[in-house]
Amino acid sequence: MNMVQWYFPETVDEAVALLGRERTIPHGGGTNLVKSGIASYSGVVDLARVPLNYLKTDRGILEIGANQTFASAAENLSNLYPGCILASALGSAASTPLRNRITMGGSASLFPLWSDLIGPMAVLEGEICTEGKNAGSFDLSTWLANRAVQKGTLITSLLFPDAFDWISAYYREVRVGFDYPAFTVSVLARKKGSRIERVRVALSGGADRVVRLTDLEEALNGADLSKVSSLDLRKMGTVRFGRKPAGSPEFLSEIAAVQVERCVKSALFREEETR
Amino acid sequence: MKGTFFINGRKEEWSFAPDAVLLDVLRENGRTEVHRGCGEGACGSCAVVLDGTLVNSCQVFAASAQEKEILTVAGLGSIHSPHPLQAAFVETGAVQCGFCTPAMILAAYCLLKKTPNPTDDEIRRALDGNSCRCTGYVKIIEAVRLAARRMSSHD
Numbered sequence: 001m002n003m004v005q006w007y008f009p010e011t012v013d014e015a016v017a018l019l020g021r022e023r024t025i026p027h028g029g030g031t032n033l034v035k036s037g038i039a040s041y042s043g044v045v046d047l048a049r050v051p052l053n054y055l056k057t058d059r060g061i062l063e064i065g066a067n068q069t070f071a072s073a074a075e076n077l078s079n080l081y082p083g084c085i086l087a088s089a090l091g092s093a094a095s096t097p098l099r100n101r102i103t104m105g106g107s108a109s110l111f112p113l114w115s116d117l118i119g120p121m122a123v124l125e126g127e128i129c130t131e132g133k134n135a136g137s138f139d140l141s142t143w144l145a146n147r148a149v150q151k152g153t154l155i156t157s158l159l160f161p162d163a164f165d166w167i168s169a170y171y172r173e174v175r176v177g178f179d180y181p182a183f184t185v186s187v188l189a190r191k192k193g194s195r196i197e198r199v200r201v202a203l204s205g206g207a208d209r210v211v212r213l214t215d216l217e218e219a220l221n222g223a224d225l226s227k228v229s230s231l232d233l234r235k236m237g238t239v240r241f242g243r244k245p246a247g248s249p250e251f252l253s254e255i256a257a258v259q260v261e262r263c264v265k266s267a268l269f270r271e272e273e274t275r
Numbered sequence: 276m277k278g279t280f281f282i283n284g285r286k287e288e289w290s291f292a293p294d295a296v297l298l299d300v301l302r303e304n305g306r307t308e309v310h311r312g313c314g315e316g317a318c319g320s321c322a323v324v325l326d327g328t329l330v331n332s333c334q335v336f337a338a339s340a341q342e343k344e345i346l347t348v349a350g351l352g353s354i355h356s357p358h359p360l361q362a363a364f365v366e367t368g369a370v371q372c373g374f375c376t377p378a379m380i381l382a383a384y385c386l387l388k389k390t391p392n393p394t395d396d397e398i399r400r401a402l403d404g405n406s407c408r409c410t411g412y413v414k415i416i417e418a419v420r421l422a423a424r425r426m427s428s429h430d
Binding site: 003004005006027030031033034035037038039044046048071094095096097098100101177178 | 276293294296315316317319322328329330331333334335336338339382385400401402403404
């Protein structure tokens, strides 16, 4: 007999208090938990009534509440900042009914395969804000390196300190739309005339869950656009892959490098307003 | 555990296990118009409208759907008084085995509520979580277009 107890707190404080109990986990949209199962837990804290469903900007800082679904976040961002990389990524993840359930907080908890959040998080240098036992804000690499930090802790929002005024390109390697991406490429760029002010490139799905291509970024930052053709973007965009259903490590490494080159060129040579 | 659900406008009190998914609870209580397909959120056959948004009921814990409005295809129309989408699916031949049809219609219903005159791209995108293995999608998209035209002309 399964004795899992469901709780329905209405405030962050109530939720945090409940999550302090042994073997108790938070429930956002449930897409992670349905797959992993909840039978081994003693409590599930449903966050639907906790007021964390928001998206707001203040002086260029974007904050998205943990309860905001991918569908809502993508729609809100598309309306406010068309072309923003988060809108592209969240709006293309999984499928319509799943995007209606996947929440920002749930996705940031595990960064599951079907979430397209991790690449944009890396290039936007987003932070994960928490309350509870380990209250604070965490950058992505700290967060990924220490899963234990989540114990007794509630993700309240994701913060993007520099989310706008970028030219962006996002690519997800899938055979059909709702496939889990074999890898994703996220690129942000800022230009002034023919000068590249700043480029950020991240690749997810390789041997490391997500990696910033710092050699490539350093080669491009501050360079003139005319220098791009002399750089071996593909070589600098090459990362190691493990074996996946989508292909061998060599194949994935090769096509990911091609997509890195394409996305970088697309961002740098596209004539459009920045978002 | 016990919970209250509002199914097609009707209040229901059902018992269910704490880890039961909404799909199982609906079917165990006679709502067999909600179809069980892959059970992984990939095929979309089990889709229902939960508080106005399309969800895969196999990916939703029943406990989290308590006190919420749930619409199944049976709540849209009946054989004697079909919803324009249901009529359009029949008229355009968008139904073969019919297994995916209830969820397809609900996905289209959610689309048309929000976007009464969708483009073909918007239709494809709205149905991106629903798989059909019989007719292909040409007739289904045609049915959504037809229903959109009819529903708009009635506005």
